[in-house]
Amino acid sequence: MNQEAAPRYELANVTPGFVIIEKEMNTRATRAYFSAESVPPKESYREGTGVWHFAEAAQSFQFSVRDNLNGEVTRFDEVLGLLYYGCLEPGSPLYQIGEIAHAVGVSLYVAIAYESAEGKPLELAAAKMTMLNRAFNDRLRTRGKKVLIVPDLFGLYRQVSHGQLMLDFGLTDLPSESESGKAKSAKEKTR
């Protein structure tokens, strides 16, 4: 019988929940956090001199990576989302790097981390980045295909919109039937 070997690393403890975006009234600061509650918390609250208000929520998940060699489980609570290079502006440096990688069969993603209370992205240690890359590459089956997930050394966490992250922000805003109809008629006209 042809039995596949278990991958060394795999996702574990996948916890569904929400990424909550909140805004502070006075400073207009924005920050995100993960909530595993069944309903996204929307209450405003005071923290020091600031008052934080709910702005937006997207379904997401938190996960760990299990090393099947020794059973060790490492949490990846820092990861807010992954950004695919193809979702960036074509002229941007990272897009160009992504294109070079793509030409040799490597798909480039950037791991965007949550921010700390000081407004800086949480650090993803090099060893954890290696583990994250192994976990996703161990899932691949297409011959020659590779995924490279790099830390956000580019400060993208401040530049990209949540819609660019691989989360479920705004993705339930499907085009209306009339819009789909318009697209269909436009296509029919071009035939």
Add this chain to the structure above:
Amino acid sequence: MKLKEIADKLGLESLTPVPDHEVEGVYISDMISDVIANAKAGNLLVTVQVHANAIAAANLVDLCAIIVAQGKRPADDVLKMAAKARIAVFSTALNRWQVATKLYEAGLR
């Protein structure tokens, strides 16, 4: 079963080139996070999601193709991204349940 065979059996409209991929199971979801967490490499994704992130997620977990149900169509730039990643995208007027039924009837498990 090969992608082309499935496309023929279900009468799917191909919106990108169709690579000669073998389909290994089906996953049905409209949630990107769910696809990343639970879909398996080689799966065929059935969705109504037309956002670029659906392609990014499909590429990350090595899905072989996406069937966009209910007559939805991704924008041209999204299709270009899919073609580049060698992920076939099909469109059908059928809803997700109908697609699932037909895939089962076609022999996919």
